Amino acid sequence: MYxxxxxxxxxxxxxxxxxxxxxxxxxxxxxxFHTSQQLNELSSYLHSLEGDTKVVMECTGRYxxxxxxxxxxxxxxxxxxxxxxxxxxxxxxxxxxxxxxxDARKIARYTLDNWAELRQYSSMDNTRTQxxxxxxxxxxxxxxxxxxxxxxxALLDNTYxxxxxxxxxxxxxxxxxxxxxxxxxxxxVDCVRKIGLKAFMERYKAFCKKHHYNFRLQSQRNCFxxxxxxxxxxxxxxxxx
Numbered sequence: 515m516y517x518x519x520x521x522x523x524x525x526x527x528x529x530x531x532x533x534x535x536x537x538x539x540x541x542x543x544x545x546x547f548h549t550s551q552q553l554n555e556l557s558s559y560l561h562s563l564e565g566d567t568k569v570v571m572e573c574t575g576r577y578x579x580x581x582x583x584x585x586x587x588x589x590x591x592x593x594x595x596x597x598x599x600x601x602x603x604x605x606x607x608x609x610x611x612x613x614x615x616x617d618a619r620k621i622a623r624y625t626l627d628n629w630a631e632l633r634q635y636s637s638m639d640n641t642r643t644q645x646x647x648x649x650x651x652x653x654x655x656x657x658x659x660x661x662x663x664x665x666x667x668a669l670l671d672n673t674y675x676x677x678x679x680x681x682x683x684x685x686x687x688x689x690x691x692x693x694x695x696x697x698x699x700x701x702x703v704d705c706v707r708k709i710g711l712k713a714f715m716e717r718y719k720a721f722c723k724k725h726h727y728n729f730r731l732q733s734q735r736n737c738f739x740x741x742x743x744x745x746x747x748x749x750x751x752x753x754x755x
Contacts, residue, residue, distance in 0.1 A: 531622045
């Protein structure tokens with residue numbers, strides 16, 4: 515005897531339907547909250563069913579992980595399937611019933627129809643999902659970082675054009691970039707131009723010490739390259755009001 519257990523997962527709780535071949539209802543759909551007690555009770559009930567039992571649920575973000583892991587760890591056959599497979603299953607009626615019990619029964623019918631092809635859930639599925647989530651979060655972070663950097667350069671083009679090209683220092687291990695810290699302290703070209711070379715060099719030396727950057731004077735001819743470049747570029751310009 516086959517026992518097809520369809521689980522419609524939502525946040526914090528799931529709806530369970532149990533069917534046998536011929537659309538025999540073993541138990542009407544019921545809800546189970548994702549607590550240790552109720553998950554243990556569900557596992558005991560499913561183990562008590564006579565015959566082979568397979569549990570199928572949709573991959574719903576990470577909401578399915580508590581119940582999938584709880585049932586899998588007790589030795590039950592658990593399969594986590596793509597939601598599109600369930601959505602496209604049995605679409606031979608014009609009437610679309612959308613409810614948790616109806617979805618659970620639909621998943622149970624899918625289980626019976628695809629009994630032999632179901633793939634068993636494993637801990638690697640959970641690891642793969644976590645890696646996909648981390649990769650998605652990293653990609654989102656990098657896009658935000660690039661957008662913020664481009665926006666900062668666009669703003670500085672109005673106050674200190676080319677400041678992002680004055681330094682060739684590599685990005686530090688903590689992600690800090692010298693030109694960004696520099697622009698925060700000297701956000702306008704007048705912050706450099708109005709105080710003179712000697713005074714600015716002292717302020718720049720203090721800036722490097724505060725932010726833990728190397729301060730190095732080159733030969734007298736080149737002197738201080740980033741400072742020289744910025745001052746030579748802007749010295750001929752009139753101060754802005």
